[in-house]
Amino acid sequence: MTNILIIEDEVPAANYLKGLLQQMDPQANVVGMLESVEMAIAWLQSNALPDLVFMDVQLGDGTCFEIFEQVSIGCPVIFTTAHDQYAMRAFKFNSIDYLLKPIRPELLRFSMDKYYQLNKENTTAKVRVLEEIVHSQILNKKNARRSFLVPYRDKLIPLKALDFAWLTIQNGIVTAMLHDDRSFILDKSLEELENQLDTSNFFRANRQFIISRDCIKDIELYFNGRLLMRVYPVSTNLILVSKERVPTFKKWFEETP
Template identity: 45%
Template structure:
């Protein structure tokens, strides 16, 4: 059987490794030829490797913007399986070579079904990227989302309940996630920043960048920064600057204005 040369575009290292591991478990004919983590990196790679891949697994929100920006700058004519925490990009996904749309957190069965869908697609007489929107969007809409109201956090030899509303921000460094509460207490979380993003109410929490998720109630002011970015100040004060990239500034402003 022909090897399926696959590209993974995912800005969370843990999620990328998990996806690659599942692909290796369920499809021995898949060869992950590259793992990319940003719009810029993807554009550079695809520009230099036009005919060296067959399939793409692609997250939508990346550190430097939406992955749809890749399609605006280069031509990609291979099928894409989108893997994302958000259900509001489905139509755009299928306008950009999408053959499947998987909501995180994903499992082995969902990845296996997506790979099989690709194999059926490539094996058809005239493969086309023509999804059935009604059925697919209905499935997405039926996956109701419930958000965390509290977290049970391991601290020394105790389990401490922490209300989500009382959390100021989450911060990740060296694959460890820290949480800071409104009363300036800090704990280590058992979740990745990507997993947390999926569990938090999007009206209250915003993924500022690769390192931070911030609570709207923790924001004290926002300053203009270099190169079109924004500097967000929070309480308690974060030891590391919280910067919003130029690409995400419009989304952040919309979020703040709702």
């Protein structure tokens, strides 16, 4: 079933579009027909995002572009209008097509075919990514080291991987900081440790740091789109996640058990 939202200030035009959609696809479920910018903002703020939005450009209380200034619309949008002057502006948003009124059934069919193809490609890509993540996590858990023997003076200190709060490299020396505030120098590179530690518990924040999930106390929004990790035990050096790595970090932190 495809959940579709129609934003159109002309009721006959909205009903006509709804009828065409239901004729073309019995699985098309029109979840709402809204007549204004104000109604659209209120609806989008209080309801789950639909699969697809049909959006008239010129509404009774403004243009549809004002909606994007108030809410985030992450689903595909097909714009409809009696004028083509907004076409270039429309494609700056999530537009997959731009239909001129009166809407011709064959052009609507073409637009819907574009949506179905895009949705199919996105679904396939998402499944592939999820499969790769699950596969890598299974391999990582299977091969992850649970314990280390760390040289310390004239002894070998047994440490569990879960004892590590964070690990860092400074001046070519790798140091492991434990949750109990002890620290040890390791005879391994940060790259070796990254490959040996369980990625469900450890994340490579940047070239200098690997951090554990449990050491993170809070996260500060830093300039240039980066994140600043506040950890315990405290690090005297800033632990920053680059703007490019932020989506990967969020996915790791929120979704990994």
